[in-house]
Amino acid sequence: MDLKDNLGATGDDFYAALIATHDGLSESQSHALNARLVLIMANEIGDLARLAILLKAARKDATG
Amino acid sequence: MAYDYTPFPYTAPAGLTAPEPRHPVVIVGAGPIGLAMAVDLALQGVRSVVLDDNNVVSVGSRAICWAKRTLEIFDRLGIGERMLEKGVTWKVGRNFFGKDEVYNFDLLPEPGHKYPAFINLQQYYVEQYLVERALDLPDLIDLRFLNKVTGHADHGDHVSLTVETPDGNYTLQADWYIACDGAASPTRKRMALPFEGQTFEEHFLIVDVEMETSPFGTDTPERWFWFAPPFHSGQSALLHKQPDNIYRIDLQLGPETDPKSEATEEKVLPRLRAIVGDAPFRIDWMSVYKFRCAKLESFVHNRVLFVGDSGHVVSPFGARGGNGGIQDVDNLGWKLAAVLKGDAPARLIETYDEERQHGSRENILNSSRATNFMTPKTAIEALFRNEVLHLARDHGFARRLINSGRLSQPCSLAETSLQTAGDAPLRPGSAAQDAPLTGPQGDTWLIGQAQGDFTLIGFGGTELPDIDGVRCVGIDSHDRAYTCFIDRDGHAKARYGSDHIYLLRPDGHICAAFTAPDRAAISAALQTAKGN
Known part of the structure; x- marks a missing residue:
């Protein structure tokens, strides 16, 4: 499985914005932010079959 | 073999015995930027005096990675082919995370370009080639080594300088003072200009080693980058090849290190062994450094102009220091020449600041x-x-998110004031793209025909108008009063289309595009591009 690159040339802008969103937070605050972000993004995707694929991709190697 | 640092000769300057007439341009600093500036101006008929406190090329390889656009500029200055011949052309990059290769990429060369995406070549060779090129132009470039500028004052319409030499001090006057005196610019410090930005706390160790056996295990030069390398805990490392079997090794040391003790053979050797194995090598040069990303608010201060690192500094990742500086030179050269010749208003110099602030912000980002x-x-x-x-x-x-340096690309000047907006396959503001052509003198390249002057390019049946001060180039056109070329492999049409007429600035940037040879519209765009 190779997820399609949808960010393309905007990848660096997104990554910088993601890191900046965490500026000044403690580690536990950051983990909470990440959890909220996952839930928000899942709602935006809104397609359970698609989400199942993403969950599987993220789970791969999790214990490796 | 180690590079031979032969000193350049010092000659007692005329100013020591009698006042010199006012010079049009004084360039302070004979590094790659100052020397390129002098050559660029000379090719446009502008004389300059180049002052440097030293008399050898840069010690250590320093800037090594030269991008295609830079090579195209050096082509115009007359040393591009020499750099290409000596330089190492690499295309395979490997990224490692720990000991595992995460992925590799092959910068497959795009066909139909004279120059590849990048070459690696030590800064001292670039400086040597530029000095030799400057010596070809003795009536236009006055190189003065061991001439240290100790003070300067802006008098509104000219700048005066005090210069220290082994034979004593003298003064000089110049219409324009170009500060190419590097990241620690004494010019900038004398003027107490704020130079602010982000400082990075990590120390980096750069080592150049000479070795016969390639550590890549292949004859093809590669670029290897490690995140969290197994031989160097928790940090990053880079391995890159230069000519003469010299390898650049760059190790991140972290903020808590003592730079002095790190730059000793005792500390460095075990790390090098971990990378290159048991193959014999010789340490050619090493340096521990910290860096920051910072720039001046303005590169233009009346008659004092900042070019290269004196005006902006970046971290080395992405090779944007030397490449950015050469783009400064390319941008300023034709503008200053036009103003000095009375061919353009002084405000054209302000657009150097406008356009290169944009480039510099992009490089810093x-x-x-x-x-x-x-x-x-x-x-x-x-x-x-x-x-x-x-x-x-x-x-x-x-x-695509992995970032070990986004290598220097020419920046677009689409939004700046000299360009006339227009729609074309290559948009106004972008740098010209190369293509192989065949002309009356045989095979050539588009960049060799379209840089150095304002140039109109037209295709096929288009008949370009004759406009004073504009060179015309026809592609796949016949029986014209101007030079025509055959688009021998179709790359020019693929890149430019065949329905547009392009107006290029002397620095090879497209400043306007037209769908018809409308003399009035082209003349208006030319005036806009000259700041009128």
């Missing part, structure tokens, strides 16, 4: 992001970075 990716500051930043690397094994999107 990209090199800061690469540095942040390589040196995560918090646990969460490290977590994201490492998971991007984990995902990159399987997913192309994550590979």
Whole structure:
């Protein structure tokens, strides 16, 4: 499985914005932010079959 | 073999015995930027005096990675082919996370360009080639080594300088003072100009080693980059090849290190062994450095102009220091020449600041992001970075997020004031693209025909108007009063289309595009491009 690159040339802008969103937070605050972000993004995707694929991709190697 | 640092000769300057007439241009600093500036101006008939406190080329390889656009500029200055011949052309890059290769890429050369995406060549060779080129132009370039500028004052319409030599001090006057005196610019310090930006706390160790056996295990030169290398805990490392079997090794040391004790053979040798194995090598040069990303608010201060590192500094990741500086030279050269010849208003110089501030911001943004990716500051930043690397094994999107330097690209000047907006396959503001052509003198390249003057390019049946001060180039046109070329492999039409007429600035940037040979519209765009 190779997820399609949808960010393309905007990848660096997104990554910088993601890191900046965490500026000044403690580690536990950051983990909470990440959890909220996952839930928000899942709602935006809104397609359970698609989400199942993403969950599987993220789970791969999790214990490796 | 180690580079032979032969000193350049010092000659007692005329100013020591009698006042010199006012010079049009004085360039302070004979590094790659100052020398390129002098050659660029000379090719446009402008004389300059180049002052440097030293008399040898840069010690150590320093800037090594030269991008295609820079090579095209050096082509115009007359040393591009020499650089290409000596330089190492690499195209395979490998990124490692720990001991595992995460992915590799092959910068497959795009056909139909004279120059590749990048070459590696030590800064001292570039400086040597530029000095030799400057010596070809003795009536236009006055090179003065061991001439240290100790003071300067702007008098509104000219600048005066005091200069120290082994034979004593003298003064000089010049219409324009170009500061190419590097990141620690004494000019900038004398003027007490704020130079602010992001400082990175990590120390980096650069070592050049000479060795016969390629550490890549292949004859093809590669670029290897490690995140969290197994031989150097928790940090990053880079291995890159230069000519003469010299390899650049760059190791991130972290903020808590003592730079003095790190730059000793005792500390360095075990790290090098971990990378290159048991093959015999010789340490050619090493340096420990910290860096920051900073720039001046303005590169133009009345008659004092800042070019290269004196005006802006970046982290080395992405090779945007030397390449950015050469783009400054390319941008300023034709403008200053036009103003000095009375062919353009003085405000054209202001557009050097406008356009290169834009380029400099882009370079700072990209090199800061690469540095942040390589040196995560918090646990969460490290977590994201490492998971991007984990995902990159399987997913192309994550590979694109890996940032070990976004290598220098020409920046677009689309939004700046000299360009006339227009729609064409190559938009106004972008740098010209090369293509192989065949002309009356045989095979040539588009960049060799379209830089150095304002140039109109037209295709096929188009008949370009004759406009004073504009060179015309026809592609796949016949029986014209101007030179015509055959688009021998179709690359020119593929890149430019065949329905547009392009007006290029002397620095090879497209400043306007037209769908018809309308003399009035082209003349108006030419005036706009000259700042009128």
